[in-house]
Amino acid sequence: MARALARQAASRRTGPTPLLVSGLALVVVVGAAVSVGSVRVAPGALLGALLDGLRGHPVGTVDTIVWQLRLPRVALAALVGASLSLAGATFQGVFRNPLADPYLLGAASGAGFGASVVLVFAGVVPWLTHLGVGWAAFVCALATVGAVTLLARQERGLPPVSLILAGVVLGSSLSAATSFLMLAARDRAAGILSWLLGSFAFASWDQVLTMLPLLVPAVLVLLLAGRALDVLQLGEESAAQLGVPVEIVKLVLLATATLATAAAVSVAGVIGFVGLVVPHAVRLAFGPRHVRLIPLSAVWGAVFLVLADLCARTVLAPAEIPVGIVTALVGGPFFLLLLRRQRSGS
Amino acid sequence: MSLEIRGLQAGYGERDVLRSCDLRVEPGQVVGVIGPNGAGKSTLVRVLTRRLPVRGGRVSVDGRPLHRFGRLELARKLAVVPQMPELPAGYTVRELVSMGRTPHVGLLRREGDEDRRAVEVAMRTTDTLHLADRRATHLSGGERQRVVLARALAQRPRYLLLDEPTNHLDLRYQVEVLAFTRREVERGIGALVVLHDLNLAAGACDRLIVLQEGRVVAEGAPAQVLTALLVSRVYGTDVDVHGLGTRPLIVPRLDRA
Numbered sequence: 001m002a003r004a005l006a007r008q009a010a011s012r013r014t015g016p017t018p019l020l021v022s023g024l025a026l027v028v029v030v031g032a033a034v035s036v037g038s039v040r041v042a043p044g045a046l047l048g049a050l051l052d053g054l055r056g057h058p059v060g061t062v063d064t065i066v067w068q069l070r071l072p073r074v075a076l077a078a079l080v081g082a083s084l085s086l087a088g089a090t091f092q093g094v095f096r097n098p099l100a101d102p103y104l105l106g107a108a109s110g111a112g113f114g115a116s117v118v119l120v121f122a123g124v125v126p127w128l129t130h131l132g133v134g135w136a137a138f139v140c141a142l143a144t145v146g147a148v149t150l151l152a153r154q155e156r157g158l159p160p161v162s163l164i165l166a167g168v169v170l171g172s173s174l175s176a177a178t179s180f181l182m183l184a185a186r187d188r189a190a191g192i193l194s195w196l197l198g199s200f201a202f203a204s205w206d207q208v209l210t211m212l213p214l215l216v217p218a219v220l221v222l223l224l225a226g227r228a229l230d231v232l233q234l235g236e237e238s239a240a241q242l243g244v245p246v247e248i249v250k251l252v253l254l255a256t257a258t259l260a261t262a263a264a265v266s267v268a269g270v271i272g273f274v275g276l277v278v279p280h281a282v283r284l285a286f287g288p289r290h291v292r293l294i295p296l297s298a299v300w301g302a303v304f305l306v307l308a309d310l311c312a313r314t315v316l317a318p319a320e321i322p323v324g325i326v327t328a329l330v331g332g333p334f335f336l337l338l339l340r341r342q343r344s345g346s
Numbered sequence: 347m348s349l350e351i352r353g354l355q356a357g358y359g360e361r362d363v364l365r366s367c368d369l370r371v372e373p374g375q376v377v378g379v380i381g382p383n384g385a386g387k388s389t390l391v392r393v394l395t396r397r398l399p400v401r402g403g404r405v406s407v408d409g410r411p412l413h414r415f416g417r418l419e420l421a422r423k424l425a426v427v428p429q430m431p432e433l434p435a436g437y438t439v440r441e442l443v444s445m446g447r448t449p450h451v452g453l454l455r456r457e458g459d460e461d462r463r464a465v466e467v468a469m470r471t472t473d474t475l476h477l478a479d480r481r482a483t484h485l486s487g488g489e490r491q492r493v494v495l496a497r498a499l500a501q502r503p504r505y506l507l508l509d510e511p512t513n514h515l516d517l518r519y520q521v522e523v524l525a526f527t528r529r530e531v532e533r534g535i536g537a538l539v540v541l542h543d544l545n546l547a548a549g550a551c552d553r554l555i556v557l558q559e560g561r562v563v564a565e566g567a568p569a570q571v572l573t574a575l576l577v578s579r580v581y582g583t584d585v586d587v588h589g590l591g592t593r594p595l596i597v598p599r600l601d602r603a
Contacts, residue, residue, distance in 0.1 A: 224453075224454055225453075227451070227453050227454070228453045230437075231445050233432075233434035234431075234432055234434065234442075234445060235428075235431075235432040237428065238426075238428055238431065238432065240395070240396075240397075241421060241426045241428070242445065242446065242448040243416075243417040243418035243419075243420065243421035243422075243448055243449040244417070244453065245417060283436065288434065288435070288436035288437055
């Protein structure tokens with residue numbers, strides 16, 4: 001009897017229902033986001049447009065709106081949200097700190113610096129123009145995190161404290177450099193600032209296709225890392241005593257999460273709070289086990305950012321708010337609420 | 347078949363903390379390691395968990411040198427109950443105990459029936475089965491320590507290393523942890539216990555190893571080892587030893603301290 005109950009409890013914890021429900025939520029939100037805008041697309045018309053596109057001849061006005069404007073934008077927001085949130089869950093797991101986020105090791109300030117350099121010097125230095133803002137951001141984000149890792153490295157691996165310190169130090173230096181660029185090239189400052197705050201206004205299928213090959217392997221690696229991340233929560237020493245190759249696991253996970261972060265930042269700019277709030281909320285709602293936390297974070301990250309982008313383009317329509325401002329405005333109070341509930345709950 | 351250390355040297359930087367350490371743990375035995383602060387007890391634990399390299403001498407588990415084990419392989423032979431275990435918030439007791447199956451499951455596979463059975467048995471042995479669905483945040487100190495012991499037992503090790511497992515526990519739980527360890531030892535594993543409390547050590551261990559300044563200065567049954575002379579000399583303070591059968595009782599002379 002007791003055993004049967006225990007088994008039932010265990011299956012409730014591992015069953016697919018939360019993932020199913022979350023997937024449905026994503027479908028609904030995506031549907032809503034594609035329908036709403038300056039031209040409202042009714043559910044029937046949306047279905048028709050989707051079918052037209054899948055059959056290979058999207059011709060009507062609605063088809064164009066759905067396939068050329070809304071869908072790539074929504075898809076990109078979903079992918080970026082999923083990436084940032086996955087990366088956030090991984091960072092929080094590796095650092096065993098619920099306040100860690102994907103930008104902790106300098107990916108954001110690196111990307112911001114790279115993007116600013118291109119925005120300022122484009123036209124002056126031909127190869128920079130050729131490189132483009134996205135790739136510059138991507139490369140600089142990876143380079144920054146790489147440099148932070150090298151700086152933090154010690155004889156016996158990568159102590160989390162040195163990583164965080166190196167990340168903070170290098171991050172603030174690069175932010176300072178970015179601020180200097182903005183002051184020095186005032187005519188470009190608005191462009192830099194709007195890039196830094198993040199936007200999906202220029203989303204295209206091309207960007208979606210650049211993100212996918214980076215995101216898919218990252219998701220696969222992180223989905224396999226559930227047990228390793230769980231055991232890491234016992235502390236690095238205990239994890240090692242249970243046979244986990246702690247340093248290798250940390251390196252692989254941080255590299256994967258950083259790749260996902262850099263990809264997200266390079267197509268959408270620096271969007272804050274998604275990688276912090278979403279994994280945190282998912283953990284409170286569905287428990288801490290990473291086998292479940294990782295996929296659910298991805299799905300809810302997508303939901304959150306699609307909704308945030310919907311707000312960004314509708315609230316002050318026809319003007320747009322940078323989506324990073326929306327996530328911060330919504331995410332901040334939401335996060336406080338979660339923290340309060342958690343404190344009163346425990 | 348034994349956990350065996352011969353002439354072990356190990357330390358930090360220039361300094362060797364352990365200079366010559368010999369000890370042997372056989373299945374069916376509880377061996378206690380005692381000695382004053384700085385004698386090398388923690389260093390010994392760090393060597394056995396491979397956080398410190400062996401500088402001299404030999405450490406072997408069932409005849410095989412420590413460094414020749416793979417990580418998972420070693421974790422199937424030797425389980426550790428650390429001095430200050432962390433139990434991450436939010437996980438249930440069952441989830442925490444099943445993390446002890448990692449050396450058998452590996453990082454990528456899922457747990458099978460045998461793993462679930464081992465977890466069940468470990469929880470029953472440590473009397474934590476009724477806590478299975480409780481979250482770690484809601485456990486008392488004694489319960490936490492039992493959960494950590496359950497995790498170590500779920501590893502199904504041949505040897506158990508307990509690093510001051512009774513620290514910060516009140517008397518009942520001190521006794522309990524040592525009793526659970528004893529029960530497991532009677533089922534055929536060997537236990538090496540680092541202890542501070544000499545009377546607990548005398549009561550719980552079959553043999554005692556006394557470390558002083560990195561060397562083993564005495565070894566044997568508690569009644570042979572814990573003489574007033576030896577304890578006073580090693581700890582640098584006067585004690586009286588009252589013989590109660592085979593279990594000596596050590597009483598420090600507080601009035602002369």
